[in-house]
Amino acid sequence: MRIFQPKDHDTRVFENSIGLRLLRYVFGCYLIVTIVVTTAQLLAEYSHVKKGIFVELVGLEQTFKHSIAESVWTFDSIQLSSTLKGMNEIDFVVGVKIVDTRGQILASIGTYDNNADNTHLLSKIPEQNIKHKKTQTNSGSKVLYEYTFPIIHDKNNLSQNQYIGYGHIYSDNDTVMERVKYGFILIIINSVIKTLALWLIFLYFTRNILAVPLRELAERTRDLTPSNVKKETDDNHYGDELECLAITFDNMREAILEKINIIETHNQTLEDRVNQRTADLLKLNEDLSNTLEELKSTQEKLIQSEKLSALGSLVAGISHELNTPVGNGLTAITFLNSATQSIQDKMKKGITKTELDSYLNEMKEGAEIVETSLNRASSLISSFKQLSIDRVTSQRRTFMIDEVIHDIKRAFMPQLREHGIQLDVHLPYPIELDSYPGPLGEVIDSLIQNSIAHGFKEKESGVIKISIHESAGKVFIDFKDDGIGIEEKNIGKVFDPFFTTTLGQGNNGLGLHIIHNIVTGPLGGSIIIESEPGVHTTIHMEFPKKSPREETESAA
Known part of the structure; x- marks a missing residue:
């Protein structure tokens, strides 16, 4: 430190x-x-x-x-x-x-x-x-x-x-x-x-x-260090924010001192207990504890890696979409700068009304191009900002499901075009949900990435169809691709953690496991999968429009 x-x-x-x-x-x-x-x-x-x-x-x-x-x-x-x-x-x-x-x-x-x-x-x-x-x-x-x-x-x-x-x-x-x-x-x-x-x-x-x-x-x-936390700060009342800062420092010192005392007490108690156990039992418990901690840590890291990978794909898609409006705006500004320099040179020599009118028209057209480009970039950034907030915080809020699907489709469009994949979304009318947009978006992200990585790995083109409708207070989502499908013997294992048919090729087998946990957890629904090898894979999801899970539980 x-x-x-x-x-x-x-x-x-x-x-x-x-x-x-x-x-x-x-x-x-x-x-x-x-x-x-x-x-x-x-x-x-x-x-x-x-x-x-x-x-x-x-x-x-x-x-x-x-x-x-x-x-x-x-x-x-x-x-x-x-x-x-x-x-x-x-x-x-x-x-x-x-x-x-x-x-x-x-x-x-x-x-x-x-x-x-x-x-x-x-x-x-x-x-x-x-x-x-x-x-x-x-x-x-x-x-x-x-x-x-x-x-x-x-x-x-x-x-x-x-x-x-x-x-x-x-x-x-x-x-x-x-x-x-x-x-x-x-x-x-x-x-x-x-x-x-x-x-x-x-x-x-x-x-x-x-x-x-x-x-x-x-x-x-x-002098407030871990080895010397008993020294109190002098009371010097500034009567302003600095006094609040001094009080905060003193409270922090007292909290550290209290924690140190608690730790010392626990250490002494633990030492007494350890002395009462046999060496063999102690070693066995330590080995078991270490193994469990390592497994939990590994699983958490893999899950976090999977989430970051999905967010990385969103970032790449948004960045690709931003290139066009930003490039158009930069080109227009460069042209306006050149036109301004030219008109300045002409003003020194004497400018005609025709030249001035031409310059004003160019300025107006350029300004309109820049405004359009910046509005487009602003819209993209706003969408990505909301996506990022939802993914990081996983907060519950009221939202329109078509907005989530639209933002994800726009983010994945460059990657889909690269693989020759068409994404069709069928949503008869907007549906409002009181749920968790971040986890829901993560489910759709993972399904699209799973189709690209596994469903179309041996095909040069394909179609992904997402159909959404509501009935009796529930939302039904059917995610279907016409990829290579899943063998019947593997259907019952796809939601198991660490199950993958491409082990050793950069896949950890947690994608569908995370999807299953999200749908049955925060979204409060169910998910099933059916597939016909060489024809299609369809994933059926249903969950209530209003999530039964409280936000405090989600945060926990």
């Missing part, structure tokens, strides 16, 4: 500390939330500043439109250039362009869009909003924010005004970033400070509330 030594533990305290692991998990989640929230704040700040610049661009129209209209109407290029220069000196303006109604540039300054845009000609007023335009400048390609407004000459306050041109005011991302960078810095610094503060506070309290008390408790229980 390994004795806990705190000194050995101290060498790995940092990487194995409960507090440190808790800190990693909590702090990791907090860090993710902080990054998401900080990113959202940065995006909101950026959007707010950009909208503010857009509002200021619109406001420039009211400030300069009359001066620009007068300069254009009087062909005063000097005054027009002076006005544009003043506008360009405003911090959020990177360029201004004035064009006439034919699209000819009358004056310009700074960075502006050189591409001709004649959609607003023929005296048509353009939509007054902010447009994003990608243009080529001396420093490379960049996105400009363009605000367009009409230049109107007021003819002595007449009702009919004349459109004499259009003004274009430009801003860009650099301007937005210049304004927002200080806000970005403050938000990031604030997030970093809060994160570091939380980390230090959490580390401090985790160490003092959890790590230190646990280490003290380990020190007090270090």
Whole structure:
């Protein structure tokens, strides 16, 4: 037995500390939330500043439109250039362009869009909003924010005004970033400070509330060994779960001490009795006891091996069935990953609407494939989980017999296909049982495996038929295969333990014996077998829909 030594533990305290692991998990989640929230704040700040610049661009129209209209109407290029220069000196303006109604540039300054845009000609007023335009400048390609407004000459306050041109005011991302960078810095610094503060506070309290008390408790229980269990632990009331742990350790110590005293008393009594018997009788009793124990142990191991073999076949079948949906899901995800990489590359170069629509359709189809595959895998896993629980616990519950048969059929399907065996199940309608689904499933498993291993060992194909019906509160199951059958001289021995016609070939002869014990035991029924060599073997089982055996008896 390994004795806990705190000194050995101290060498790995940092990487194995409960507090440190808790800190990693909590702090990791907090860090993710902080990054998401900080990113959202940065995006909101950026959007707010950009909208503010857009509002200021619109406001420039009211400030300069009359001066620009007068300069254009009087062909005063000097005054027009002076006005544009003043506008360009405003911090959020990177360029201004004035064009006439034919699209000819009358004056310009700074960075502006050189591409001709004649959609607003023929005296048509353009939509007054902010447009994003990608243009080529001396420093490379960049996105400009363009605000367009009409230049109107007021003819002595007449009702009919004349459109004499259009003004274009430009801003860009650099301007937005210049304004927002200080806000970005403050938000990031604030997030970093809060994160570091939380980390230090959490580390401090985790160490003092959890790590230190646990280490003290380990020190007090270090000397509790089988040779020294009389030493009591110190009473240190933490008032929490650690106090419960200390009390549990002390109760365990008292229980061990009590058991040791009982064992010592029994040993002394046994020694007195042994001294009163003769050596021959003692040897005979010991030999008989050892032989019986070995036989029981061997039988239990063989029965357990048979059960594990049946469960192993279920695992193999479920694993084979899982390969298809998991493979389909993996293929779809790989394709979606490739499509995403391709669309990212196209976005850098400029993507068309057709390409984007195609990518979205591919994403939708891929997602549907993945969802279908995962639902199929989830269904298989749920079925196997219930089968495993029933086999391990052998608990009594209410269930539908068709569900048990269906799960077993699905698990054995790969093995049946491999041997060319067809499994037909005839169940006119669902039947509800209040019994033990685990043992019942084990019976069907063993019968199918027995047919594959013995009934069809000399045949390349065959048919297994399972017929189920109910009558007068009982369930009747007929299991039939068209295999090689059983010789008449062996019919009366098939349910005997260790009986097998293939001794020495990996068979222990416990399969049908276990089936007989389950049907007549937990299921509370009966089982008979009939066979015609070379034609068929049929096993008839009947048991009540509600098992007469109580769950406590089954557990025992």
